[in-house]
Amino acid sequence: xxxxxxxxxxxxxxxxxxxxxxxxxxxxxxxxxxxxxxxxxxxxxxxxxxxxxxxxxxxxxxxxxxxxxxxxxxxxxxxxxxxxxxxxxxxxxxxxxxxxxxxxxxxxxxxxxxxxxxxxxxxxxxxxxxxxxxxxxxxxxxxxxxxxxxxxxxxxxxxxxxxxxxxxxxxxxxxxxxxxxxxxxxxxxxxxxxxxxxxxxxxxxxxxxxxxxxxxxxxxxxxxxxxxxxxxxxxxxxxxxxxxxxxxxxxxxxxxxxxxxxxx
Amino acid sequence: xxxxxxxxxxxxxxxxxxxxxxxxxxxxxxxxxxxxxxxxxxxxxxxxxxxxxxxxxxxxxxxxxxxxxxxxxxxxxxxxxxxxxxxxxxxxxxxxxxxxxxxxxxxxxxxxxxxxxxxxxxxxxxxxxxxxxxxxxxxxxxxxxxxxxxxxxxxxxxxxxxxxxxxxxxxxxxxxxxxxxxxxxxxxxxxxxxxxxxxxxxxx
Numbered sequence: 498x499x500x501x502x503x504x505x506x507x508x509x510x511x512x513x514x515x516x517x518x519x520x521x522x523x524x525x526x527x528x529x530x531x532x533x534x535x536x537x538x539x540x541x542x543x544x545x546x547x548x549x550x551x552x553x554x555x556x557x558x559x560x561x562x563x564x565x566x567x568x569x570x571x572x573x574x575x576x577x578x579x580x581x582x583x584x585x586x587x588x589x590x591x592x593x594x595x596x597x598x599x600x601x602x603x604x605x606x607x608x609x610x611x612x613x614x615x616x617x618x619x620x621x622x623x624x625x626x627x628x629x630x631x632x633x634x635x636x637x638x639x640x641x642x643x644x645x646x647x648x649x650x651x652x653x654x655x656x657x658x659x660x661x662x663x664x665x666x667x668x669x670x671x672x673x674x675x676x677x678x679x680x681x682x683x684x685x686x687x688x689x690x691x692x693x694x695x696x697x698x699x700x701x702x703x704x705x706x707x708x709x710x711x712x713x714x715x716x717x718x719x720x721x722x723x724x725x726x727x728x729x730x731x732x733x734x735x736x737x738x739x740x741x742x743x744x745x746x747x748x749x750x751x752x753x754x755x756x757x758x759x760x761x
Numbered sequence: 762x763x764x765x766x767x768x769x770x771x772x773x774x775x776x777x778x779x780x781x782x783x784x785x786x787x788x789x790x791x792x793x794x795x796x797x798x799x800x801x802x803x804x805x806x807x808x809x810x811x812x813x814x815x816x817x818x819x820x821x822x823x824x825x826x827x828x829x830x831x832x833x834x835x836x837x838x839x840x841x842x843x844x845x846x847x848x849x850x851x852x853x854x855x856x857x858x859x860x861x862x863x864x865x866x867x868x869x870x871x872x873x874x875x876x877x878x879x880x881x882x883x884x885x886x887x888x889x890x891x892x893x894x895x896x897x898x899x900x901x902x903x904x905x906x907x908x909x910x911x912x913x914x915x916x917x918x919x920x921x922x923x924x925x926x927x928x929x930x931x932x933x934x935x936x937x938x939x940x941x942x943x944x945x946x947x948x949x950x951x952x953x954x955x956x957x958x959x960x961x962x963x964x965x
Contacts, residue, residue, distance in 0.1 A: 580871035641863035701889045703863040
């Protein structure tokens with residue numbers, strides 16, 4: 498790809514971030530919020546930085562605004578001891594768990610870590626009895642393209658015959674976006690998929706293409722959402738991985754697929 | 762420039778859009794005026810619209826997604842803010858380093874990342890400086906690196922234009938162009954944290 502204009506050195510994938518989110522149906526209260534501290538203590542060896550989160554509550558009463566702050570969980574960060582780069586960020590708060598991977602280590606490690614940390618959290622907070630609203634996985638791929646001395650060419654990055662590419666954008670120049678979403682039913686589970694493709698470009702900056710792929714499980718089978726269900730989590734993760742790979746294989750040009758080592 | 766935020770962000774649309782987008786994104790409880798707002802907008806406040814939609818927003822997961830695509834308002838950034846290093850600043854720095862790699866050789870990328878995450882207001886300047894330098898036909902390549910001042914221990918981000926000519930007229934032209942169009946207009950923001958230099962290819 499370097500020969501034709503991309504210059505993303507030392508890339509072996511284009512995944513800038515991968516995130517997994519569990520959203521509870523309601524807020525955690527009382528004892529469970531208190532137990533968050535024991536979760537943080539148990540995970541202390543794996544996360545070098547920890548920060549208490551505060552939530553800001555604003556009340557509006559007859560034109561008067563009052564605000565109060567309250568404890569809303571923890572944010573933990575796992576950093577590379579050699580250089581301080583943040584590899585993982587884990588947010589556990591009143592309404593959700595967010596596991597954000599900033600230095601993608603490959604699928605098996607990514608999934609393994611999520612299952613491991615969720616299991617620790619579940620054990621401490623007894624989340625198997627806390628109703629869940631949804632679980633979702635977010636993949637963010639970004640490509641930066643130095644357009645020095647050459648014209649933007651959509652075909653270099655994307656497969657123009659892909660079902661995810663609209664014919665309209667193929668002749669519209671370097672700035673465009675294409676957002677789409679659809680529902681899928683699989684094994685009695687309902688999934689909402691969003692595929693948001695967008696570009697950004699200023700003349701004095703590299704051209705940026707972002708592929709945001711979100712796979713959310715909104716409804717489960719029997720009782721699957723009555724509490725945090727690790728089987729559902731595992732299978733939802735696998736589906737997200739499979740679907741993301743399949744989508745990128747359709748969406749990207751052959752050259753790009755090889756460049757990022759998508760199937761290697 | 763982007764086409765995405767202006768059409769995607771529902772907050773730029775109707776009053777209903779603004780309210781539903783904001784309530785979906787922030788842990789803010791509207792107490793007494795909830796009924797009034799709901800009556801005005803026809804949408805649930807403090808929760809999510811009951812309408813089924815395939816849009817990415819309007820959910821707790823959507824909230825996280827909004828943060829990832831940098832659409833979250835600064836007010837909410839404060840709520841989620843870190844005292845030592847704001848997550849949004851770190852993400853911006855990370856994206857900047859990735860973007861820098863497309864126009865420059867980034868020497869010790871982790872160092873540059875940490876520096877920019879702690880000086881996130883310089884991300885835009887660093888990227889512009891490296892890109893504009895790289896766009897010049899008389900510059901062979903651009904190197905971005907962090908240097909430490911031995912006396913003050915302060916760190917700076919150096920953007921070096923590597924040239925192969927020994928013609929100092931060319932050097933002066935590059936210097937004048939970069940200083941005049943990028944660095945001087947940003948001097949108040951920069952405060953000498955980003956430094957531009959020119960080096961001969963044989964000396965690098």
